[in-house]
Amino acid sequence: MPQRIFNFSAGPAVLPVEVLEEARESLLSLGNTGIGILEHSHRGKAFVAVYEETEALCRELAGIPANYKVLFLQGGASSQFFMIPMNLLQQGATADYLVTGAWSQSAVKEAQKFGTVHISCSSEDQNFSYIPGTAEFTPGAAYAHFTSNNTIFGTQFAAPPDYTGDSLIVDASSDIFSRPIDVSRYGMIYAGAQKNLGPAGVTLVIVRDDIIERGPTTLPTMLQYRTHAKNQSMYNTPPTFGIYLMGLVFKWIKKQGGLTAMETINREKALKLYQHLDNSPVFKPTARPDSRSMMNVTFVTGNAELDDKFIKITQKAGLDGLKGHRSVGGMRASIYNAFPSAGVDALIEIMKSFEKEQAL
Amino acid sequence: MPQRIFNFSAGPAVLPVEVLEEARESLLSLGNTGIGILEHSHRGKAFVAVYEETEALCRELAGIPANYKVLFLQGGASSQFFMIPMNLLQQGATADYLVTGAWSQSAVKEAQKFGTVHISCSSEDQNFSYIPGTAEFTPGAAYAHFTSNNTIFGTQFAAPPDYTGDSLIVDASSDIFSRPIDVSRYGMIYAGAQKNLGPAGVTLVIVRDDIIERGPTTLPTMLQYRTHAKNQSMYNTPPTFGIYLMGLVFKWIKKQGGLTAMETINREKALKLYQHLDNSPVFKPTARPDSRSMMNVTFVTGNAELDDKFIKITQKAGLDGLKGHRSVGGMRASIYNAFPSAGVDALIEIMKSFEKEQAL
Numbered sequence: 038m039p040q041r042i043f044n045f046s047a048g049p050a051v052l053p054v055e056v057l058e059e060a061r062e063s064l065l066s067l068g069n070t071g072i073g074i075l076e077h078s079h080r081g082k083a084f085v086a087v088y089e090e091t092e093a094l095c096r097e098l099a100g101i102p103a104n105y106k107v108l109f110l111q112g113g114a115s116s117q118f119f120m121i122p123m124n125l126l127q128q129g130a131t132a133d134y135l136v137t138g139a140w141s142q143s144a145v146k147e148a149q150k151f152g153t154v155h156i157s158c159s160s161e162d163q164n165f166s167y168i169p170g171t172a173e174f175t176p177g178a179a180y181a182h183f184t185s186n187n188t189i190f191g192t193q194f195a196a197p198p199d200y201t202g203d204s205l206i207v208d209a210s211s212d213i214f215s216r217p218i219d220v221s222r223y224g225m226i227y228a229g230a231q232k233n234l235g236p237a238g239v240t241l242v243i244v245r246d247d248i249i250e251r252g253p254t255t256l257p258t259m260l261q262y263r264t265h266a267k268n269q270s271m272y273n274t275p276p277t278f279g280i281y282l283m284g285l286v287f288k289w290i291k292k293q294g295g296l297t298a299m300e301t302i303n304r305e306k307a308l309k310l311y312q313h314l315d316n317s318p319v320f321k322p323t324a325r326p327d328s329r330s331m332m333n334v335t336f337v338t339g340n341a342e343l344d345d346k347f348i349k350i351t352q353k354a355g356l357d358g359l360k361g362h363r364s365v366g367g368m369r370a371s372i373y374n375a376f377p378s379a380g381v382d383a384l385i386e387i388m389k390s391f392e393k394e395q396a397l
Numbered sequence: 398m399p400q401r402i403f404n405f406s407a408g409p410a411v412l413p414v415e416v417l418e419e420a421r422e423s424l425l426s427l428g429n430t431g432i433g434i435l436e437h438s439h440r441g442k443a444f445v446a447v448y449e450e451t452e453a454l455c456r457e458l459a460g461i462p463a464n465y466k467v468l469f470l471q472g473g474a475s476s477q478f479f480m481i482p483m484n485l486l487q488q489g490a491t492a493d494y495l496v497t498g499a500w501s502q503s504a505v506k507e508a509q510k511f512g513t514v515h516i517s518c519s520s521e522d523q524n525f526s527y528i529p530g531t532a533e534f535t536p537g538a539a540y541a542h543f544t545s546n547n548t549i550f551g552t553q554f555a556a557p558p559d560y561t562g563d564s565l566i567v568d569a570s571s572d573i574f575s576r577p578i579d580v581s582r583y584g585m586i587y588a589g590a591q592k593n594l595g596p597a598g599v600t601l602v603i604v605r606d607d608i609i610e611r612g613p614t615t616l617p618t619m620l621q622y623r624t625h626a627k628n629q630s631m632y633n634t635p636p637t638f639g640i641y642l643m644g645l646v647f648k649w650i651k652k653q654g655g656l657t658a659m660e661t662i663n664r665e666k667a668l669k670l671y672q673h674l675d676n677s678p679v680f681k682p683t684a685r686p687d688s689r690s691m692m693n694v695t696f697v698t699g700n701a702e703l704d705d706k707f708i709k710i711t712q713k714a715g716l717d718g719l720k721g722h723r724s725v726g727g728m729r730a731s732i733y734n735a736f737p738s739a740g741v742d743a744l745i746e747i748m749k750s751f752e753k754e755q756a757l
Contacts, residue, residue, distance in 0.1 A: 119617030238636030257479030276598030
C-alpha cells in the first residue's frame, strides 16, 4: 500500500481513512450479505437499511426538524442552480441572489432563464475577496439564495445573512457539516457531497415541506422535488454507493463529537494557518480577515514565479493540490473536515523553510 | 471475507469480482498516487488519465465513429427520458415511441410534456410479453425512441427496429455492451450503468454531433448535451468513481474478447436456462419465444403460492434476487454480462429438485 499523502484538493477531496477502510471491506460483500455494496438492489433490505441509517444520522447531526425532507439527488450543485428557479421562480416573480463568487454567479445565470434576479449584494468589485456586510432583500421575492463558502476565493459567511423571510436557500457545498447549522432558518440547504460529505455524484438536499410543494406539477418528473420527497429519493435508482459512503462519513463526524466538535477542530486547523500567514514575511492571505474561510485558505506571495516555485516544493514534499484557482492565483489550501491537522503543520513547516530561504 | 452468493438482481447488479478487487485496491491509493480514487480532483492528471482510458475503451469496444461523443452523465436513464424531448422535440413536432414496457411508458410520459408523441407500436395488449414485429414511423418525426431490453417483462429486440431515418434513439440500459452494436445506425444510445457497466449514478450517452447541436441554447446549461460534449463531461464535477469503475468493466469486457465474445457467453447462459424452462413440467417462461431477453429471464409456475415457495428455496440456497417484478409476478433471473454461468447452473439444479418434489 503506497503511503497516503496530504491532499489539499478543493474537491473531490480527502476522506477519512477509516471511512475508506470500511468501504474497502464492503466492495466484495456488504456485511455478511455475500453481495458487494455496489451490487445491492436499491429496493433490497440491505440497501434500504443503509439508506435509513444515512438519513437518520444526517437528521441527528444537523438537528433537522420533522417538516424537512432529506433528499439524495444527482447532478451536483450545478443541477440545483436550475432546479431551484425552475421549481420556485415563477414567471414575473423575483428572486434575490447574494453574489460572493463564481458559483453564485453560475446560480444567477441559471435563475435568469426563469425569472427576474435581483442582486442583493456583490463583492465582485474586489475580486470576491470579502463577504458584504449587508444585503438588500426584495419584499415578496420568491426566495433568497447565497453561497455559504466560496471555494475559489477563500471566503465564508461567518453567519447567515440578515434575512427575515421564510425562503432562504443556501448552497453549502463546500462547508456543509463543518460547523453547526440552524436548519430552521432555511427553506433549503444543498451541497454536492465531494468536499465534506463523500464522493462526487450525490447531492444532499435538505428542504422544507412547503417549498417542495411550490413547484409546478407540469415539470419533468425527475425535476420536481416532490418526486424525490415522495419516494425517499428512490423514484429511480439512486447513487447507492454515494449514499452509503455519506453514511460512513456521518458516522465518522458523530464519532468526532458532531458538528460542534467539527467546528472546533476546523477552526483550530484554519486559525493556525492564518496566524502563520499573517506573520509571514513572504506569504499574504487574499481574503479580508472578517471574511476568511475555515475550509479554503487562499494566499499568495505577490509574485507568480515565486508561487510556482513554492508549489513545486510542496509537491516534492508530498503535499498535493495547493495550486490556487486561476481567478485568484497563488495557493489554496483546502482543509475540509477530513483533512488532518498534521497536514496543516506540514504546510507551515514548508512555508517556514521557504521563508528562511527567501531571506538569504 | 463472507462467501459471495449468486446475485440475480435486476439492477444494481453483479459486477465482475476482479473489477471489485481492483477497485478495492484503489480506495486508499489510486496506483502510487497516495490519494484514493474517490479523493482525486477531476481536473488532476491521475483522474484525467482514468477518464481518457475509460472513453478510449468504450470507443474501442463499440467501434464508435469519430462523429459521436461519449458522455458520462448523472440522473439515470430517467433523466434522459426528459432531456431527450427537451432538447430534440420542439413544440408542434412529433416523436415516435415504440412501447414495449414500463420504461418505454415512462419515456412517453415525459416526452408528452414537450410535444406530440406517436406510438409506433405497443405490446401492452399482452402485458408486454412480446416485441411487436412492425412499427409505424411518422414521416418528418423528430426522432424514434425504443427500449432495446425490457428488464421487467423479460423481452428484448433481437435487432433494431426497421427504421430508415437518421435519428433513432435507444434506451439500452439493460443490455448495453451485452452484444455488438452498430453505433452508426443510431442518433443516440444511452444507458444507466447499474446493470451491465458499473455502479448506479452514472449514465453512458453515445450521441452523434448533429443531434447534440439540435437542442435550444436557452435551456439550463446542465440540460444541454452540448455543455457536456464541449467539456468532456467535466462542466461540473462528474461522478468520478462511477467513471473509474466503468473503465474497469470495459477492461474486463475486452479481456473476455469484446462484445462478440460477450454475446456468445450471454447467449449460452440464457439458452440453457430457456431450454430447461421449455421442458419443465412446473415452470413456464413468460415472454414469447421470438422476443426473449438474453439478460432477464422471466418465468412463472402459474401458481403464486408455488412461486413464493420456490423463491424461498432459492434464497436458502444462496441465490438472491429471483423474485419477479409485481407486473409479471413469478421469478426473474437477471443474468447480465458479469453474472457467472455457474449461477445459471445452480438455478437449474434447484429447479430440477423442485420439479421432482412437485411430481411426488
